[in-house]
């Protein structure tokens with residue numbers, strides 16, 4: 001039963017058993033939709049092709065809406081609690097993929113949540129939101145257009161705040177505790193605010209109805225379930241419909257646990273000096289064997305290797321090349337020393353180019369978003 005397995009969206013480093021999500025929460029495997037994705041959207045994003053995006057709720061209805069020319073929007077958010085790392089880049093890649101397809105884009109900088117739940121300094125949160133998150137998104141290719149909206153939770157339009165108030169009427173504490181476990185007032189506010197983040201693009205005030213898709217890490221599913229319950233209860237009053245969602249795997253930190261800004265030695269940030277990033281990668285946990293002789297004889301284990309994961313998520317976009325690395329590793333023809341050197345070269349090349357763009361992007365953040373005044 002679902003009660004035996006609860007997800008905590010505020011835990012900093014949960015490890016998930018993904019198949020439990022299919023079993024307990026009705027999340028469906030994404031792989032089954034790949035042929036339909038190809039038909040409707042064209043070439044699937046590498047994260048879809050490689051199973052990094054592994055689950056969904058109602059993504060088929062988003063595909064159908066897109067195919068028939070209805071309006072579709074992607075909603076996502078970032079908690080500005082630390083520096084922008086490669087785990088965040090995975091979300092950015094999805095945003096940019098959907099933006100290119102013509103989805104409307106809503107990006108929330110969750111400064112209210114960072115203040116109330118993570119208890120961070122407000123000034124610092126705003127600065128991080130601007131110069132880490134928004135700047136990196138721009139540098140990665142997020143375009144500014146009339147269908148792209150970035151906002152801070154504490155600096156948005158009145159109807160958005162009205163939604164938060166209205167939602168509080170039709171949700172009980174018992175329901176929220178069933179979804180989230182123990183709650184304090186800050187978390188209740190944060191959860192209702194997230195529901196408003198997810199659902200507000202459907203209101204007339206924000207341009208009228210559109211189908212909403214929310215790509216999340218699996219630990220964020222409680223927010224999706226709450227937003228879907230709330231949408232059901234406000235269907236008549238506000239015309240809200242359930243949002244769809246996709247679920248991606250976490251990127252591992254370089255020691256095999258979750259990548260997180262609170263674990264900087266095991267996390268590569270997109271603003272890390274290149275020598276620092278390369279050093280971290282070279283110290284990463286691999287799927288290599290104890291000795292060269294053993295590796296030649298038994299082959300490596302790319303499934304357990306954080307360097308290989310970097311290839312899959314970020315460094316190698318060509319599927320054939322990726323398959324070649326996998327087979328050479330498995331077959332014992334590739335050794336970790338030279339392979340790490342190769343990965344480090346790819347990483348350095350990416351970061352060099354990205355950081356050039358990042359410096360320019362910092363001057364443009366205020367074109368994309370208006371920060372709160374205090």
Ligand code: SF4
Nearest residue numbers: 287300305329336339
């Ligand atoms: S050879 Fe490369 S992919 Fe294989 S385990 Fe070593 S570092 Fe990982």
